[in-house]
Amino acid sequence: MQTLYKLFRYRHFTLSSKILLIFILLISVPLGVQGVVTFLDFSKTIERRTADYAVQIVVQINTSLDKVFTEEKQQLSMLPLYNPEIVRLLKKYGNSEYANIHPTAQERSQIFHYLAGSSFFRPEIRGIHFITNNGDVFTNMDPYLIKPHYTGGKQAWFQEVIHANGAWLALPQHYPDYLIETKPKPYVSLARVIIEPGSMESLGIVKVDFRLDVFEQLAVNFKYDEIGSLLVLNGNKELFYQQNIDGLAIDVSELLKDSSFTAESGVSKTMIGGKTFLIVTHTSNQTGLKVVSLIPRHNLIKETLPLRRLSLWIGGVCLLAAVLMAFYFSNRISRPLTELRNKMKLVQQGDFEQSLPATSRDEIGQLARGFNRMSSEIERLMSEVYELGVKERDTEIAALLSQMNPHFMYNTLESINMKAIQLQQYDISDMVSALGSLLRYTIDTRSKLVPLHMELSFIESYVYIQQLRFGTRLHVVIDADPALGGGLFIPKLLLQPLVENAICHGIENQPEGGNVWISACGEGEQLLLTVRDDGPGLTAQALARLLDSLGETIQKPLSSAQEGRRNGVALRNLDQRIKLLYGQPYGLRIEMTHSKGACFTIVLPIGKEGDSIA
Secondary structure, eight states: OHHHHHHTOGGGSOHHHHHHHHHHHHHHHHHHHHHHHHHHHHHHHHHHHHHHHHHHHHHHHHHHHHHHHHHIIIIITTGGGGOHHHHHHHHHTTSGGGTTOOOOHHHHHHHHHHHHHHTTTOTTEEEEEEEOTTOBEEESSOGGGBOSBOOOTTOHHHHHHHHTTTOOEEEEEEOOTTBOOSSOOOEEEEEEEEEOTTTOOEEEEEEEEEOTHHHHHHHTTSOHHHHOEEEEEOTTOOEEEEESOGGGOSOHHHHTTSGGGGOSSEEEEEEETTEEEEEEEEEOTTTOOEEEEEEEHHHHSTTHHHHHHHHHHHHHHHHHHHHHHHHHHHHHHHHHHHHHHHHHHHHHTTOOOOOOOOOOOSHHHHHHHHHHHHHHHHHHHHHHHHHHHHHHHHHHHHHHHHHHHHHHHHHHHHHHHHHHHHTTOHHHHHHHHHHHHHHHHHHOOSOSEEEHHHHHHHHHHHHHHHHHHHGGGEEEEEEEOGGGOSOOEEETTSHHHHHHHHIIIIITTOTTOEEEEEEEEEETTEEEEEEEEOSSOOOHHHHHHHHHHHHSOTTSOOOHHHHHOHHHHHHHHHHHHHHHHHOTTOEEEEEEOSSSSEEEEEEEEOOOTTSTTO
């Protein structure tokens, strides 16, 4: 016992042994459980489907019986009520005055032809008979096959029909004693008392005799395995038809005593002769007939027996193959893992130049490649730490130089300004001073937002330089609403692209020059910055192209044609910049004046420096 315990101490197993044991357990246990569960489930499924199919067959047989009997009720037995001559003959020979007078051959022939036409092409019908109150029989059968006069004899069905008061009765198997046959055969029938609708007077009895072929024709297309033994009964368990009863090894009368036959419809199981049978029952609401199918249970699961044998063979072969493959793969998995363990020990000791062969693409290969990347990544990170330190020092030096370059430009411009003043070139001095203001404003990156008055001062410096270039051809008017106050902040460099666009495209090409109006005003919660000129304006095509450019999304790259139109790109970038800061309702609007020129309006929210966009 102690030796067995040592043998099965799992924690002392090697890795390959553990993998082999796990593989065998993971394969054999689920395979066995799945095989048993699958077979049981498949057996139940086959049994359930066969039962469902049997239910459908029984319902179909009963529905077909409903159709046959209902059609006979409606089409055959009601015929005399719609034929005045037949009604006259039935009343005549049902009257007590004609008790000793019988129908003539011509009268019998008249009804014979009428009934023969009704049962034509209906081989399952043995005969249709009208029996008057005096016992005279009118039929579609030859005279030598049936008695011409009948008063009920000793058979119980006659009195049952009389007492039914006009209701239809389905009569079980019986031997009609009014037939003249050398070898009597059993028939099932439909019968009722004929009631004249007007006077409610009884005219006699109509009776339709059916051969048992009517049942055989309905069940002939089904195999014994599908419907088993078949019985057709009424509510009193009286037998109408039976098929394949020999296999039950029990008398039908004893069989009908079973309580399972009392159910109207449904599926149940019972023991008959020591065997389990599935009983499928369906009762018709129209005829009251009950179709019962008795299927042996071994027939239901007969199809699963070959599957069980096949499953056992396949399971055994698969288990053997699984054990062999588990042994093979456990060795394949454990060898690289053992090698990886040895390499990891060397890495723990500080030797990072270790690597493993990674020829496979499975998890072991990925683990080996990950180990190789880890070793090389450590080396790379050590190098990057050194390089980052060098780059940080270079960045600090570049930042100092970037601060020195603007100061150099400012000092140079100031020297030029002083020289111009010494030479009394005051226009040049003013231009250099304006240029210096422009440079200070554009290079200063300390804040994204600037006061409105600073932006307007920047525009004044830019306009001054342009006026020195164009002279009296350029006239600019700047108008800011005093009600806006001094605490209003806007993004930097918003107006310069619009002013440049107005001068270059509205004024420059005009020999007589032109005017540019720059205004700032408030409208509710919005700030409107407008630049308008009286130049030639935009054509409809140019305006459409410009509006299309403004309508493009920020992510869409510019085409080569759009890159060539600098003014379109600048306006588009300006509109996108505003929308990124404030959202979709704000941006650049373009309008055409009634006379000439163009008008560009920037729409911004009125906010202070401390607002969220700051």
